[in-house]
Amino acid sequence: MGSTAITLEDARTLDRSDPFPHRRQSFCLPDGVIYLDGNSLGALPIATPGIVADTVQGQWGRSLINSWNDHDWIGAPARIGDKIASLIGAHPGEVIVADSTSVNLFKLLTALVQMNSDRRDVVTEMGNFPTDLHIADGVAKMFGKRLVAVPSNQIVEAIGPDTATIVLCHVHYRTAFRHDIKSVTERARAVGARVIWDLSHSIGAVPLDLHADGVELAVGCGYKYLNGGPGAPAFLYIARDLQPEMISPIRGWMGHANPFAFDDAYVPAPGIDRFLAGTPPILSLAALEAGVDLMLEVDQHALFGKSQRLFQMFADLMAARCPDFALISPDRAEHRGSHIGFAHPQASAIMNALIAQGVIGDFRAPDVLRFGLTPLYIRFEDIWQAVDILAGIMASGTWRLAQHAEIKRVT
Ligand SMILES: Cc1ncc(COP(=O)(O)O)c(C=O)c1O
Known part of the structure; x- marks a missing residue:
């Protein structure tokens, strides 16, 4: 032009x-x-105001607590997770909607650092979105690890045998620079480390194909390109093969294998729902689902x-x-x-x-x-x-x- x-x-x-x-x-x-x-x-x-109004009046108002079953409120985090999975090249049962991106990042990073406890470094990018840096720094300190924050063009060299895990934003919140998700993931795998990708600025913005790119772990926002509303719940993705090894540090009852057995002992759910913590925010989920449904049409x-x-x-x-x-x-x-x-x-x-x-x-x-x-x-x-x-x-x-x-x- x-x-x-x-x-x-x-x-x-x-x-x-x-x-x-x-x-x-x-x-x-x-x-x-x-x-x-x-x-x-x-x-x-x-469509969102009508859907939220119906959830409030038609479901909560009329069916009260029966809505957890009658309107499948209990299935919303996994149902919307499956819809998000199809947007990002993941499989059903690999994405769950819960909490905020910050909290989801904390959960995944903590689980991963504990799995790779003999390694010293958590690698990230300088000038990343602050929540990613703060969470990475906090988790590194909790587990006696070293946070290695390097400029974007030094990430690949910074990943080595000491790397326990890597936290990266796929698309940078300020510049819009997009990492080559596949080559960074491959580099990490080559040294036995794993990357958690923050997809907040990529979901609904750039085409994603997580399985094709070998991605195993990701988090992302619901309120940006997914149009889920202010403070919409976020999502997290764990490739199916990795799920049995990963234990959420927030052992909430909703992540239990059988929450309604009300057991004293914590037994994690077998699949991705082990990363749920508390009761799902149904009204926010209804708004998010409306946004996700729109995005699925495109x-x-x-x-x-x-x-x-x-x-x-x-x-x-x-x-x-x-x-x-x-x-x-x-x-x-x-x-x-x-x-x-x-x-x-x-x-x-x-x-x-x-x-x-x-x-x-x-x-x-x-x-x-x-x-x-x-x-x-x-x-x-x-x-x-x-x-x-x-x-x-x-x-x-x-x-x-x-x-x-x-x-x-x-x-
Ligand atoms: C890259 C990135 N990650 C995380 C967040 C914040 O996520 P949350 O507020 O859901 O914790 C933002 C917010 O703008 C962001 O840009």
Whole structure:
């Protein structure tokens, strides 16, 4: 795409060949807002309020506690887990929905470190999403291990005979850099170590095929590209062969082989549900399932294909109209996820000014403007308009007025 030549009409022409022409209508998107933050909190699917209302009134209200059986509340973590499994190239019975990504990471990492107790190192990436670093550091300290945090391009060399386990985000939350999941996993296996992949920025964003890539362990978010709602439950994946060896450090009753026997002694469930802890959050699960069901209708390769075109247009327009911003995301599609980041020394104030004009992206300290590319509901026209508004903010200097506004948002 020629950079200076992209017009609003060009963008609209691209929208007319959208592979998902009607998908945008499946989401509630307020008028006057260009939502480029679906990689942080996905938009609300139109179906969700009705599904949650039915779970509350129709199920909880009418069937009360019988709903655990009558409406299969008890099966929700595994049922939604199986749906997620089919999105990421895992098998039924290998994914369970529970807790938050942070807690799931803690559970998997602790189990793994205990299995590999003769090894010293937990390897991770410097500048990873903080929760991954904090959890890895905490678990390493609990078990007398050494945390080895290295830059992204030194991960492979850092994995060696002393490595007990590796914790990595598949797609980096700031830059969108995507690790080569297969080669890192193979390197780990070659030295007898295992990787836990955090798929928070890849599920529903880039095609995943965990079995083909040899991946054995993963966690990920429900509230980003899966559109499961604020604080939606997260998921964890353990390849079937590994499940019998892995014991959750949180021995809750829901992970028991027979929770309703109310035994004093803990016996882990035979399968992935041993990684459940407490009672599943049914209302949140109902919202998550609505988001997952939507995502299941979409071909993940076509989705990422559109994401690539959105990215390219964004990058080209920025180079032409906002040359003071430095692209920090990889320009090759196979090396990135589905967001785009630009560095600018005044990024915070500029993002505040953008949000004030209805373009919702994210600021990531110290100097990054981050924009989520969610092809189900973002149009090419939205990208064009967003860059046009940004160019206007820069030309008029209105961002200076937003310098002291403080906007706090989660993740
Ligand atoms: C890569 C990554 N991992 C984990 C999390 C946080 O997960 P949770 O809040 O479910 O613990 C985030 C949140 O943005 C994230 O970007």
